[in-house]
Amino acid sequence: MKKIAAIVLAMVIILSLSACQNVDLSQEVAKVNGQAITLGEYNKRLALQKKNYESIYGGDIWEQEIEEGKTVLDLVKEEILDMMVLEEIIYQVASKEVTVEESEIDEQFKPFKEYIDQDESFKKFMKENKISDEYIKETIKRDITISKYKEKYMDNLNISEEEAKEFFDENKEYYRKEEVKASHILLKTIDESNNPYPEEKINEIKEKAQEILNRVKSGEDFAKLAKEYSEDTGSAQNGGDLGNFKRGVMVPEFEEAAFSLKVGEISDLVKTKFGYHIIKVTEKIDEIPDFSQLKEIIESELKEMKYIDNIERLEKEAKVEKNIEVIK
Numbered sequence: 001m002k003k004i005a006a007i008v009l010a011m012v013i014i015l016s017l018s019a020c021q022n023v024d025l026s027q028e029v030a031k032v033n034g035q036a037i038t039l040g041e042y043n044k045r046l047a048l049q050k051k052n053y054e055s056i057y058g059g060d061i062w063e064q065e066i067e068e069g070k071t072v073l074d075l076v077k078e079e080i081l082d083m084m085v086l087e088e089i090i091y092q093v094a095s096k097e098v099t100v101e102e103s104e105i106d107e108q109f110k111p112f113k114e115y116i117d118q119d120e121s122f123k124k125f126m127k128e129n130k131i132s133d134e135y136i137k138e139t140i141k142r143d144i145t146i147s148k149y150k151e152k153y154m155d156n157l158n159i160s161e162e163e164a165k166e167f168f169d170e171n172k173e174y175y176r177k178e179e180v181k182a183s184h185i186l187l188k189t190i191d192e193s194n195n196p197y198p199e200e201k202i203n204e205i206k207e208k209a210q211e212i213l214n215r216v217k218s219g220e221d222f223a224k225l226a227k228e229y230s231e232d233t234g235s236a237q238n239g240g241d242l243g244n245f246k247r248g249v250m251v252p253e254f255e256e257a258a259f260s261l262k263v264g265e266i267s268d269l270v271k272t273k274f275g276y277h278i279i280k281v282t283e284k285i286d287e288i289p290d291f292s293q294l295k296e297i298i299e300s301e302l303k304e305m306k307y308i309d310n311i312e313r314l315e316k317e318a319k320v321e322k323n324i325e326v327i328k
Contacts, residue, residue, distance in 0.1 A: 025038060031321045034319070045084060081327060085320055086315065105141050159299040164299050164302060179285040181281070183222060183226060183241045184240050185216075185222075186230050187208060205275065222239070240280070244285075254279070257270045
């Protein structure tokens, strides 16, 4: 089902509502090495992207100014044109390097078709916009072609151990593993709608939290107290255990306290937007793995970087003409 949803999402990026009438849809919005990208093709991509944005941010987003003289819509229009140009650049090269069998296209097309046939609204959309099976298959073919080209390009790259080791030595901090394993007891200062309690009630909660903290620091079992008092139901049943987490996962106040504690230490009361926490650190990891443990990962990362360099080279070499005025 996930694969089918992924195929539908890929198609949604391409398909859209028909462009307005009385507009010459054959106008060229761009030309890549002599191959035209028409206004009709561009409008399909733009309309669906707009629909997708509106489902997330609402219909009022488009006229919001993100910088002087430029709205969100202006930016999205430019980004979509750039994206279509880049895809065409890659596809032109990829189609000469790899082949796509009909069976590969059918493998993705069949579940996509079955999924759409069960969705009446999307089925209606396809019919209204005269989106044929052939069009869908061509879109799938282009996507597979680009994916296979990337795979082939990267498979043909040879990353020596010396090159990988040099990259590792220059970027050791990037590979640092810093994690904390901690447990906590939470007394919430917000209601079920995430609204703060009145100040008087918050003060009462703080007093209760302090009493529990005193009991913990006097030697009472942390896990037992967490099960009894913590209002974080997800961790309370496990004695407050939150497992391992990296920086950037917890809210800032919690993170700062947890990473500053030593193993076995218990924090003072830590106030966050959720309430008062009592934190106990049970394990800390702060290390840079050996190169031998990261060798394959680094080789894959270097191949990815070289592929990106290749795409940037193709962009520079391509003859691209953009008619920005057509999409304004």
